[in-house]
Amino acid sequence: MVKSNFRFFFGSFLVFISLVVAINIWVNPYSFYGLNSIGNPVTHNDRLSKSVFFENHKLETEAIFLGSSNSMRFYPEWIEDEFNLKAYNFGVFQASVEDFYCLINYILEKNPNDLKLVFFNLDDWNFAQSEQNSFDIWHPANNRLSSVEYLAKYLRGYNLFTYKLAKYKTAISYDQFGESINNIFQSAFKPYIISTQNVFHENGVRKNYTNRDRENVTQLAEDGNYNVTEYLKKRIELLKTFPGAGKLESHEFFKEFSNQRLELFEELISILNENDVKIIINIMPIQPYEQSIVEKETNYLERVSFMENWLNNLKEQHRNILLIKNNSKIENFNGYENHFFDAIHPTSVNSKLMFESILKELPKDAI
């Protein structure tokens, strides 16, 4: 009797685990096993879908915007009108230097002679010291780059075995299973409002969709009429009282730069130099009220100053860096404090102002 209980126990255990693995691979919520067919949240597969987009449209891209979600409202048309170069916005969510490195290597491999200009929109946290351990680096939920093998292959330390092991290990995980179930329900009852086609235009620009709509916080669209500072102040008041309330974006609350990431960026600049690709670097702003908090609680000013000096040193070594513009404060480009949608991301209005401030300082006929 007890022996047969063991059989039933292990039998049901194995059937359950096998079912989970099968569902995870079929639904494929992180696009870890290729593009999935039922649609999934863009934040899980933006690297893959944007690169597929890039490839499918055979854009023969000559210029790209690179950066985090903060750079997603920079329109490629601005470059096309100004410099007559075909452009694409390759901004990805929670970007890190590794993303820039892999994306550029990928583009250079695809279109070796086309790329003429890279317009970096850098946030200081792109270079932050990461606490990810070796498992997390290959975990698609924590590092979205790792879901795309043809991008991840450029990463240092990449090897096929580790990659495949991580890929199938996550198939036996609850977070992937939870996402799978979520995907099934979402696609069964309504179209995925945050799937790739709903979030990005064909040129890679993010549509006017705000994350906070999901949280019933409306009026944060980018019309600039919403009082973002007041909203952030209230969130901070709530934070003091209610756990988890109105937490500010955590990206900025880091202390150190990662030497590895700084080195990787230097290597990337050298690669671009060798390929005769021109570079413009724009240091991105934070919403002024949030910036005042970040300045109070972290070494933000010190970090930005270090970053500016380090980039200027790089500029001296590499002739292809045309301009470094520190737009970390909105005054530097005459920006608006309410033109931050989701209370975080510069709207197209602030983005355009940044772009124009760069044009003003760019030497004539530089490109």
Added chain:
Amino acid sequence: MLFNSLGFILFFLPLTLFIWFRLKRRDDKFLFLTLASLFFYGYWDYRFVSLMLVSIFIDYWCGVKISKAKLKGQISKSKHWMLGSVISNLTILGVFKYYDFFIDSLTIIFAENTIATYRLDIILPVGISFYTFQSMSYSIDLYRNDATKVRNLLHFSAYVSMFPQLIAGPIVRYKEIASQFSNNTFSLSYSRLYEGFTFFIIGLFKKLVVADYFAQYSDLYFNEVIEPNFISSWIGAFSYAFQIFFDFSAYSEMAVGIGLMLGFNFPKNFNRPYIAKSFSDFWRRWHITLSEFLRDNLYIPLGGNKNGKINTYFNIFITMLLGGLWHGASSLFLIWGALHGFYLLIERAIKPSFEGINKYFYSILVFLLVCIAWVFFRSTNIDFAFLTIKAMFAQPLIWFELGSYKAIGLDFPLVFRFAGGLKHIFIVFAMMFSIWFIPSTYNLINKFSSKVGAIILGLIFGYLILIIQKPSPFIYFQF
């Protein structure tokens, strides 16, 4: 190594069981169990393995001396050896756990910063409070004629270092397990193995699903809130009350389960404490093995209830105070212990006038007061603990403030989501209601003895394997 880690569940435990059942000779089994336990302990920090070995050798040696003295009828000599064992263990505990607290207290009392330079800044060896108590219980039980001398050092080292309950109990006193070292339960028995697995999986479920769920909110509350209010303070206190109960009882039941798999019967450590009918009943249901240890080795030797009311009150208070201090070298634990001592005193003093009170009402009152005491146990500093208590009682409700949040686009439900969410508040109240109806694990075990029960257990185990990503340590590891 944590019970709730894949390394333990998928590698250490199966391998240990496999070798344990393959070994034929009892002494080989105990040698292997000692080595496996030392590996288990050393996996956390190998440097402290030697400390445990010192404790083992001292108590084994004292045990030999106590037995010899007893054989010769030298009672006072045996008492000296027993005291030697107790003092040695308390010295180890004192140096590693309380020395820095003592220095810090002197620094504050004399307002003299130079005293602080005498701090040792030693890392607290995990489980030290448990294994030192367990180890010295041998000498005490021998001295009191409650147990006979252990057969050899192997048996004794296996008893002290036994990995299932090494880190966080239950505190297995030697007299409770002595006879088991010579019984025939160490060969493979499917029924014991299955029962042990069931205990282990129920414990794992309690830890991963229930305790870790409540931990999310209580950690947020106690680590991040700056200005507690009425709702967040009560929900924070309730959440921690459930977290610590499910966390600690989970560990105890997993230990009992592993013990059963190996062939040992460990004592019960919890018996639905939150439905206790009184404070004294609470302490008969919560961390039972510690309560019994303190009763037999502190409260009764102090005189118990035999020397009049005042002495009884004093003995209760001192026992609870030291019980609080046992948990950690901090004034917050002292306050927690003192508060429980105070509850017991009041209950004892005015109990007669409580007789007309509805027993359910009194039981709820006991639960609420226990939750208030948990605030001191969990808070990271005294100021926050008192802020929380103030918010629980002295702060007006915050309903009227909600309108202003709505004005900035944060609607009503969103505010509650920030407070841990309506879902969380509902779960807290649902849990308060269900503690009256959820049977204890000891009664739940039988439900899994059928084929359907086995299938359900397998599915639960599968689910638990899925949700283990980064195992969180058990709360009682720090003690």
